[in-house]
Amino acid sequence: MSRLVKLSARNFQEEVLESDVPVLVEFSASWCLPSRQQEPVLQQIAREFDGKLKVADLNVDRNPAPASRYRVMGCPTFVVFQAGEEVVRRTGAQSRARLLEMVQAVVNVD
Amino acid sequence: MHNAACTCWNCPAIDLTGKVDFRACGQSKEVFAQGQEGQGEGYIVAECKRRPELGLYDPMSVTFEECPEWKRTPFGYLLDNMRVMILGIDGYLGWTLALWLAALGCEVSGVDNFARRGWVSERGAHSVVPIRGMTERLHAAKEVLGLGINFRRIDVLNERPKLREFMDEMKPEVIVHYGECPSAPYSMIDLDHATYVQQNNVLGTLGVLFMMRDSVPESSLVKLGTMGEYGAPLTGRPLFEGMFPADAVLQWDNREWSMGGELTPRDPVSFYHVSKVQDTFNIYEACKYWWLRSYDVMQGVIYGVHTDQVAADPRLRTRLDMDEWFGTVINRFVSQAVAGFPLTLYGSGEQIRGFIALEDAMQCMTRLITQPPEPGQYDVVNQMSGFYSVRQLAETVARIASTEFSLPVLIQRVENPRVESDIHPYEPIFSKLPDRFGFQPRVPLEDEVYRMLELLTQPHIRQRINEKRHLILPRTWWSGLKKQVETLEIIEEIKYEPTRKAFRP
Secondary structure (H helix, E strand, C coil): CCCCEEECCCCHHHHHHCCCCCEEEEEECCCCHHHHCCHHHHHHHHHHCCCCCEEEEEECCCCHHHHHHCCCCCCCEEEEEECCEEEEEEECCCCHHHHHHHHCCCCCCC | CCCCCCECCCCCCEECCCCCCCCCCCCCCCCCCCCCCCCCCCCCCEEECCCHHHCCECCCCCECCCCCCEEEECCEEEECCCEEEEECCCCHHHHHHHHHHHHCCCEEEEEECCHHHHHHHHCCCCCCCCCCCHHHHHHHHHHHHCCCCEEEECCCCCCHHHHHHHHHHHCCCEEEECCCCCCHHHHCCCHHHHHHHHHHHHHHHHHHHHHHHHHCCCCEEEEEEEHHHCCCCCCCCCECCCECCCCCEEEECCEEEECCCCECCCCCCCHHHHHHHHHHHHHHHHHHHHCCEEEEEEECEEECCCCCCHHHCHHHCCCCCCCCCCCCHHHHHHHHHHHCCCEEEECCCCCEEEEEEHHHHHHHHHHHHHCCCCCCCEEEEEECCEEEEHHHHHHHHHHHHHHHHCCCCCEEEECCCCCCCCCCCCCECCCHHHHHHCCCCCCCHHHHHHHHHHHHCCHHHHHHHHHCHHHCCCCECCCCCECCCCEEEEECCCCCCCCCCECCC
C-alpha cells in the first residue's frame, strides 16, 4: 500500500499548503531517472514518520503550474513545507540520510 | 492486472504535441497548461488519436481499466489491435514474438534483411531445427493459425528511407527491436567482423531513434540488450537494473551523495557487447532529448524451442543454432548431448549467468508492451528467470538426457577462448519484471530441456546436428589466436545433485 500522496495542481492547496503536518514534496518528472529511483526511500520515510510527516510527489510535466510557482529548476527537487511555507529545499537525488537531514528541520528524527 | 491503474499518460494513442512542455523545470519558461479551471492553474490536456470524440481532456483521468480500447488478456490490459512493428522478425526471437503477439490480437508488422541466415551460413553452419523461407512462414501462419503478418524486406541500417516509409505507413504503437547481430564470438573473429557488428547494431539503432522522433514519437521502443553489458564485477557489487537506487551512496571525503538514477558502470565482455552498451547510451540520450519512451531489456542467456505457436506446425518453427557463434549455451549443450559429443565447459565451467526460456521471454516482452513507459522515460529491466553456473547447466542437461532419453552424456572442460574470469561472484537484481509488470516464470529449466531433447532427437534433426559436429568446438579466440580449443579434462563422474537456483516469487 503506497503511503506517498500523489499531488496534482488540483489538490496541492489542500494536501500541502493546508496540511496539519509538515509535508516533504518531491517534484519529479517522467523522464527523470534520479527522481524515478527515489520512491523506495520516500516510502520508507513515509512509513517511519507516519502521522508526523506527509510525503508527497508531484509530476512537473503533468502539473506545470505548481512547479513554476515554486520555481522548480531541476529534477528531482525536494521541498519541505510547514504551515504552507517553504522551510528547506534540495535539488538532485537524495540518499536516505540526506532526506532525514532535511526532515529534521520540522520533525524529531531520533 | 499490473497495468490497470496506468493512464493515457502511458498510452501511445495520446497526442501531446504542443500541449506539454516537457522541460518545464528550468529549461523553458513557456507554459502550455490550459487548465479548465482558470488560466495556467489547472492541469494539462491532451487528445486521443483513437477516440477523437473525447476532445481535449485530462489524460490522467482515464485508466487502462476504464478505457474501452484496452482489453483484458492473461498478461495485463492490451491495446486493442495494438500496432506492433518487429525489427528482425525473421530471427529466433523475432519470429516467435510475431506469432505470439499476433495470436494475442496485435496487428503485427515486421522487417528483416535475412542477415542472420547469412551470418550462420557464412560460418558453414545451419539452424539445426529446419526453418522455412519467409513466404512459406507467412503462408503457414495464415493457414494454420489464421494470423496475418505484414512483412517487408528491409535492411535497418542501409535502407533507412524504406524503413521510414514503412513506419509512416504502419504508425506502430510499439517497436520491438530485435534487429541486431547477437553474437559475441562473431564480433571477435577479426577486424571486419567487429566493424560490421558495431556498425550494424549501433548505427542501425541510431537511425531507428531518429525515425521514431520524426514519425512516431508517442510509440515506445522495446530494445533488446543483454546482461553481458554489465559484465561480472569481481567486487561482487549487485547488477542493478540499469540505474543505481537512491539509497546507493557514494562516500568520499566525509561527504555522501546519492547515486540514485545514475547509470551503473558497464563492463562489456566483447566488441558485440560494446555495441549494446553504446546502444544503451544512444537510447538514453534520445529519450532525454526528444522524450522518446524506451525499455532497454537486459536479457539473460536465452534457450528453448517452445511456444504454442511455433510448435503448431513444422513450417512455423523458429531457428535453433548450435555453432560456437550463434548457439547459446543451453541450446548448444542439448545439441551436443544429442550428437553424443561431451558437453563443452569453457575453462572451469564455474561462470555464472542469468537465463530465461523462450516462452518466458515472450511473456516478459508482452508485459513490457502492455505497460508502455511514460513520455521521456528510459528504463532498464533485467530479463531473466534464474541464474546458474555453466557446470550446473551441463549437469542438468546430462542428467535429463541420460535418464529420460538414454543418451550417454559426458562433460568435458576445454580451453576458454574468451577473456573472462572463470570464477567470480554474481548477484543480479531482477525484480522489476515480477514486481511492476506481473511477470511469473512458467517454464522450469528441466521442462524446457526435456522439450528440447524431444524435438532434437527426431531423426531428421539429429542428422542435421551430426552434419555440423565439426563446428562444436570453438576456434574464435578473444586473443586473436586461430585454432581449435584443446580438451583439458573429461569429467567422468557426474554428481546429479539438485543445484537449481531459480526465481522464487
